[in-house]
Amino acid sequence: xxxxxxxxxxxxxxxxxxxxxxxxxxxxxxxxxxxxxxxxxxxxxxxxxxxxxxxxxxxxxxxxxxxxxxxxxxxxxxxxxxxxxxxxxxxxxxxxxxxxxxxxxxxxxxxxxxxxxxxxxxxxxxxxxxxxxxxxxxxxxxxxxxxxxxxxxxxxxxxxxxxxxxxxxxxxxxxxxxxxxxxxxxxxxxxxxxxxxxxxxxxxxxxxxxxxxxxxxxxxxxxxxxxxxxxxxxxxxxxxxxxxxxxxxxxxxxxxxxxxxxxxxxxxxxxxxxxxxxxxxxxxxxxxxxxxxxxxxxxxxxxxxxxxxxxxxxxxxxxxxxxxxxxxxxxxxxxxxxxxxxxxxxxxxxxxxxxxxxxxxxxxxxxxxxxxxxxxxxxxxxxxxxxxxxxxxxxxxxxxxxxxxxxxxxxxxxxxxxxxxxxxxxxxxxxxxxxxxxxxxxxxxxx
Amino acid sequence: xxxxxxxxxxxxxxxxxxxxxxxxxxxxxxxxxxxxxxxxxxxxxxxxxxxxxxxxxxxxxxxxxxxxxxxxxxxxxxxxxxxxxxxxxxxxxxxxxxxxxxxxxxxxxxxxxxxxxxxxxxxxxxxxxxxxxxxxxxxxxxxxxxxxxxxxxxxxxxxxxxxxxxxxxxxxxxxxxxxxxxxxxxxxxxxxxxxxxxxxxxxxxxxxxxxxxxxxxxxxxxxxxxxxxxxxxxxxxxxxxxxxxxxxxxxxxxxxxxxxxxxxxxxxxxxxxxxxxxxxxxxxxxxxxxxxxxxxxxxxxxxxxxxxxxxxxxxxxxxxxxxxxxx
Ligand SMILES: Cc1cc2nc3c(=O)[nH]c(=O)nc-3n(C[C@H](O)[C@H](O)[C@H](O)COP(=O)(O)O)c2cc1C
Ligand code: SF4
Ligand code: FES
Numbered sequence: 001x002x003x004x005x006x007x008x009x010x011x012x013x014x015x016x017x018x019x020x021x022x023x024x025x026x027x028x029x030x031x032x033x034x035x036x037x038x039x040x041x042x043x044x045x046x047x048x049x050x051x052x053x054x055x056x057x058x059x060x061x062x063x064x065x066x067x068x069x070x071x072x073x074x075x076x077x078x079x080x081x082x083x084x085x086x087x088x089x090x091x092x093x094x095x096x097x098x099x100x101x102x103x104x105x106x107x108x109x110x111x112x113x114x115x116x117x118x119x120x121x122x123x124x125x126x127x128x129x130x131x132x133x134x135x136x137x138x139x140x141x142x143x144x145x146x147x148x149x150x151x152x153x154x155x156x157x158x159x160x161x162x163x164x165x166x167x168x169x170x171x172x173x174x175x176x177x178x179x180x181x182x183x184x185x186x187x188x189x190x191x192x193x194x195x196x197x198x199x200x201x202x203x204x205x206x207x208x209x210x211x212x213x214x215x216x217x218x219x220x221x222x223x224x225x226x227x228x229x230x231x232x233x234x235x236x237x238x239x240x241x242x243x244x245x246x247x248x249x250x251x252x253x254x255x256x257x258x259x260x261x262x263x264x265x266x267x268x269x270x271x272x273x274x275x276x277x278x279x280x281x282x283x284x285x286x287x288x289x290x291x292x293x294x295x296x297x298x299x300x301x302x303x304x305x306x307x308x309x310x311x312x313x314x315x316x317x318x319x320x321x322x323x324x325x326x327x328x329x330x331x332x333x334x335x336x337x338x339x340x341x342x343x344x345x346x347x348x349x350x351x352x353x354x355x356x357x358x359x360x361x362x363x364x365x366x367x368x369x370x371x372x373x374x375x376x377x378x379x380x381x382x383x384x385x386x387x388x389x390x391x392x393x394x395x396x397x398x399x400x401x402x403x404x405x406x407x408x409x410x411x412x413x414x415x416x417x418x419x420x421x422x423x424x425x426x427x428x429x430x431x432x433x434x435x436x437x438x439x440x441x442x443x444x445x446x447x
Numbered sequence: 448x449x450x451x452x453x454x455x456x457x458x459x460x461x462x463x464x465x466x467x468x469x470x471x472x473x474x475x476x477x478x479x480x481x482x483x484x485x486x487x488x489x490x491x492x493x494x495x496x497x498x499x500x501x502x503x504x505x506x507x508x509x510x511x512x513x514x515x516x517x518x519x520x521x522x523x524x525x526x527x528x529x530x531x532x533x534x535x536x537x538x539x540x541x542x543x544x545x546x547x548x549x550x551x552x553x554x555x556x557x558x559x560x561x562x563x564x565x566x567x568x569x570x571x572x573x574x575x576x577x578x579x580x581x582x583x584x585x586x587x588x589x590x591x592x593x594x595x596x597x598x599x600x601x602x603x604x605x606x607x608x609x610x611x612x613x614x615x616x617x618x619x620x621x622x623x624x625x626x627x628x629x630x631x632x633x634x635x636x637x638x639x640x641x642x643x644x645x646x647x648x649x650x651x652x653x654x655x656x657x658x659x660x661x662x663x664x665x666x667x668x669x670x671x672x673x674x675x676x677x678x679x680x681x682x683x684x685x686x687x688x689x690x691x692x693x694x695x696x697x698x699x700x701x702x703x704x705x706x707x708x709x710x711x712x713x714x715x716x717x718x719x720x721x722x723x724x725x726x727x728x729x730x731x732x733x734x735x736x737x738x739x740x741x742x743x744x745x746x747x748x749x750x751x752x753x754x755x756x757x758x759x760x761x762x763x764x765x766x767x768x769x770x771x772x773x774x
Contacts, residue, residue: 190493190521354630357494363548366631370584387581394544397515398496
């Protein structure tokens with residue numbers, strides 16, 4: 001059994017409620033920090049822990065905090081990013097639904113460290129239940145003196161608000177999130193300036209993922225060094241992985257970073273193997289934005305070393321033969337899954353979600369989707385494959401925010417590793433249609 | 448003051464100048480094209496990505512190159528920065544793809560578009576684009592919308608530069624203009640077809656780089672290159688009254704702001720000057736207006752001599768572009 005830090009008490013009945021949470025050492029980290037530590041000491045522990053952002057980019061949290069402009073006379077803000085909308089990623093929702101006080105506690109600790117007296121949790125608007133659960137947890141924390149004025153009799157005060165999101169994936173991008181939080185259209189901002197200098201209402205702001213902020217609780221309880229002991233290399237601590245697709249046990253798992261991918265997929269503690277005993281075909285290891293890898297490359301690196309669930313190992317080999325840990329949305333495909341169809345599906349998502357500000361993403365995502373749709377429906381052309389590669393390349397790196405990259409990578413990597421399958425779709429439209437959709441080829445393909 | 452080098456040419460500019468504005472100080476081929484940035488509109492820029500450049504040296508202090516191409520309109524210069532515009536194959540290539548992206552959903556209806564001849568997208572495509580489209584899918588289309596009495600919005604042609612949105616926000620006093628929907632379904636909205644009713648709304652026509660916002664008093668009257676631009680002024684209580692008149696014989700076909708060599712108006716003008724003063728008696732005519740040679744209008748311009756024409760289209764430039772376009 002791997003070590004559990006966030007999910008240690010997740011199965012305790014009633015852990016959603018303040019009293020039960022409190023009885024399981026809940027809010028002890030807040031007591032410890034507010035009564036015995038300075039804000040800088042809290043930040044120092046987070047730095048020592050080596051905790052990296054769990055929202056996708058993996059940027060060291062302690063370092064991000066240290067960029068916050070502390071000389072500014074404006075108020076500082078902490079904003080928690082709970083917009084979780086990436087296909088394949090559903091760990092934040094799970095955490096909020098099951099153990100909401102962990103996030104509230106993490107918010108208090110992090111806000112204290114950053115000197116923020118007003119903080120926000122921006123929750124994806126569609127998550128009605130988690131929003132209710134979180135609001136309830138927050139009012140319990142207020143009632144018990146862990147939020148509000150002079151927390152635990154100290155001079156520190158904090159107000160915590162939940163903001164339901166504006167209903168778009170792009171509002172998860174941190175600057176679009178801030179725009180949306182300010183009540184505007186969720187368009188990403190041009191960077192620089194970064195939020196640490198000019199974020200919410202032009203004030204210094206830190207935006208962190210739900211899981212990142214929750215991880216501050218065990219870091220303060222056990223110390224940064226203890227946290228850094230867990231994991232491997234620069235991938236310290238534990239990570240929540242939402243596993244889905246053709247596996248026996250889909251769900252959200254807390255793993256110690258460094259766990260072999262093979263063990264994660266096949267052991268009964270985690271995914272429990274491929275369903276119906278089929279063979280593994282491919283994995284998207286970090287949410288729909290990261291490159292897809294075929295079975296042989298997800299289990300072993302190009303050097304033949306076992307691939308591990310860590311930031312470094314999953315990206316070993318660059319995009320040529322590696323991928324990314326991303327947000328931890330682990331999507332598994334069995335031998336019967338159609339990569340073309342899946343790529344089109346992802347593409348459709350990014351086309352739908354592009355905010356439309358910058359031309360490469362606005363136009364390119366639609367272009368890719370339409371071409372993929374054609375291929376998938378038996379109207380592909382040999383030249384379409386190179387065209388897709390080309391369009392993906394022209395979007396990548398040329399956009400305002402990383403959504404453009406996120407749209408380009410799945411397409412580029414699917415073609416890189418499964419080119420024959422695309423070619424087969426184009427060469428044998430009837431066969432591929434039959435495989436994906438059954439018979440009816442006449443009505444779909446025409447005479 | 449900071450020193451930067453763009454395409455091998457050194458220039459000294461104030462701190463907090465963008466790369467684009469530094470390049471404009473030098474002028475000529477060094478200036479990246481800009482389809483969304485508009486110096487008079489706060490917050491504009493960063494969107495179209497035609498102004499991407501390569502920063503091969505970040506600054507004298509930190510000489511590392513920037514990892515990605517950057518939007519020159521919204522990236523500030525640093526002392527000792529080295530920038531490549533048209534001398535970087537990477538930039539030329541990226542720009543070509545941006546043009547391609549801008550065109551895939553564009554109707555290419557130049558033959559019936561009032562903007563033809565003074566269209567930034569047309570000029571950009573001529574200078575940087577491919578001669579053939581690889582796009583075979585359906586294009587997005589929208590119904591035409593009248594924005595008040597004098598302005599028509601033809602969203603199908605729009606490249607979503609947001610300039611009119613900023614104009615409506617900043618120049619006109621009531622915000623009834625924004626963007627609806629997302630991605631390539633985005634459209635310029637006027638709050639349930641609300642009319643932008645105020646004295647400066649007509650400026651959205653001048654800032655539009657394409658033919659998406661056109662002057663209804665001028666629609667289909669004349670190809671722009673067959674009309675003569677004249678500088679003129681009048682005493683106006685609302686604006687400076689300094690305009691460009693577009694004439695045929697003694698008839699005033701339309702009135703616009705005076706655009707500089709970067710396609711930006713020198714001053715915003717009021718609707719009265721633009722839409723209501725169409726008689727020669729209304730104006731004091733100063734003389735023919737010089738039109739910059741980059742525009743297609745200049746091709747038939749009476750003011751041009753043969754020599755000026757040659758200078759405007761240096762053979763090197765044309766063949767150079769053809770070369771890269773055909774590759
Ligand atoms: C299109 C897009 C969507 C994103 N969605 C989310 C999201 O839903 N949740 C999240 O935590 N981060 C998301 N991110 C990443 C955030 O921009 C940001 O990096 C993150 O919230 C920082 O938190 P961290 O450092 O704790 O990971 C998204 C980024 C992009 C470009
Ligand atoms: S990359 Fe896409 S989502 Fe991001 S700003 Fe540009 S158009 Fe919007
Ligand atoms: S002019 Fe710079 S991005 Fe449009």
